[in-house]
Amino acid sequence: MFGNGTVLDVSPHPSPEDHAALRALGHEVVVCNGPGSGGCPLLEAGTCALAETADGVVFRLDLDTPYHRDLLAAYRAATGGTSPLHVVVEPGEDRRHARILAGLPVTCGALGPALLGLSSQVSMAAEARFGLFHTDEAWFCDVE
DSSP states (O other): OOSOOEEEEEOSSOOHHHHHHHHHTTOEEEEEOOOBTTBOHHHHTSOOHHHHHOSEEEEOSOTTSHHHHHHHHHHHHHHTTTSOEEEEEOTTHHHHTHHHHTTSOEEESSOGGGHHHHHHHHHHHHHHHHTOSOOSOOOOOOOO
């Protein structure tokens, strides 16, 4: 299922190609260019309006920066496994920071082929958040 939900792209250099593809799939895309001089509200205050309204997050900040690693951990906690969190890294970052990336979907350079999977996950997260799932019908697999 595609076509609804908001994607937060945390990036100093957002990808117009990824944004166009996500919009073509029916998603709203919101950009945060990363922490400013006052830091990130998610880390500094424990809350962020953009993160709270997003149904999925694409994280593209430099993981060689300790503050950005802390920020990724904060996004991981904020999404709590209920919204997708996808990390886009530069070559080599995936190896240097394998421990903090463990369990997260990671691509190098751009979303590329992971875009459709992210789109589907964002749509499901949006449906769950807004209670859009149809609960009047149940489908079961008969197991013998």
